[in-house]
Amino acid sequence: MQSDVYAWFVVAATFVSVSLVVVALGFSLDRRRQISMRLQEDASATGQPLDRAIGSLALNMTERLDAVFAGRGVMSSSSKVRMELVQAGFFSPQAPMIYAAAKIVLPLVAIAFSYLGMKAFSPSGESGAMLAVMASMAFAGYKGPEAFVSRKKDSLAAVYRATFPDFLDLLLVCIDAGLSMNAAVDRVAKEFDASCKPFAINLSLMLSEVRSGRAFPDALENLSVRLGIDEAKSFVTLVKQSLELGSDVSTALRVYSDEMRVKRLLRAELMANALPIKMLLPLGVFIFPALLIVVLTPAMMSLSAIFSSLVRK
Structure with a gap:
């Protein structure tokens, strides 16, 4: 039933x-x-x-x-x-x-x-x-x-976090070459079209918002929300403060890009320092027992042969 x-x-x-x-x-x-x-x-x-x-x-x-x-x-x-x-x-x-x-x-x-x-x-x-x-x-x-x-x-946030310093460097180069912020972002988006397609799509969405009439700081804030990383939020705050205070955007971007490269280097060093701890488990479970078997098996066989001959005598 x-x-x-x-x-x-x-x-x-x-x-x-x-x-x-x-x-x-x-x-x-x-x-x-x-x-x-x-x-x-x-x-x-x-x-x-x-x-x-x-x-x-x-x-x-x-x-x-x-x-x-x-x-x-x-x-x-x-x-x-x-x-x-x-x-x-x-x-x-x-x-x-x-x-x-x-x-x-x-x-x-x-x-x-x-x-x-x-x-x-x-x-x-x-x-x-x-x-x-x-x-x-x-x-x-x-x-x-x-x-x-x-x-x-x-996983995509990790890709964005690794790509963001390169984005800042390219943006700084375009601004120093005389392009406006919108034109620089458009040019950088084309560069990331092959290497990081989702990041290029987010930049294109931000440019579409600006062309539709949204203010550039608001479009940048929406970009930071879509990316979901702290680096983008800090970048939005930096650009907003530069625009409100009337300071040079290229100088602020240069300092911030240097800071982002240092952070990326520190993250790489942190991952490298964590590797020995992560290797303990596979070493203890798979490699050390195999080494013990390879090293001790001949000795155990020799001792077994010696003890067996002594017992026979």
Whole structure:
């Protein structure tokens, strides 16, 4: 009886997940058809360029989705989830929707696979153990996207922290060459397009905010929030103070870039000094026992042969 209940539960979970996927695909295809029809109507009625029509419709779609999901805290433009996705390097407008769908679908898939695996390897398993395994797998499937985004965010923050001194040096060179701050940032963003694509995207977003009418210090502050590192926050404070006091920005950048290079060198030295401590565990577990075996085995064999000959005499 209990196996039948579990089987019906797995079937229901699979049916719900497949239904959600089908409904999402149908909704996406229907919205695409409506978008193409409205694009044709807007382009023919107003005579505006096609890219402007696409931008306006995409903006309307985003605002409607934000209005729908704002109460649930899933896709609000100022929500913590969206900011964490941006800090993790996921800049797509569909990233919050994919993240929310993953947190819904993955627990169902984990429950289905855990049930099938338990039935395949242990057909007569206890119901309590099966429920515990299914619950733990569902929890892992629910927390899996959060752990992935958090790990991606931390790794990307380390990349930003290592790249930021180079950004300051290139920015200082461009400013000394006579470029304005906006032109210097634009030029530096092109340099990082190949070496660090997420950092270049963040710089491009900051320039887009400035072109749209936002003040440069505010755009810099948004950049520091997207990067999520202390070096960027200190850089924003430095630029704001230089602009407010009317001091030379290049001199302040030169001093700050030197400080950032010193900090990067100190971080490298700290990592190098931590290596002996980190090597203790693999040395004690893997290398030292192997050395003891290699060194002591011949001696033990010789002693065994000597003792055996003495016993025979």
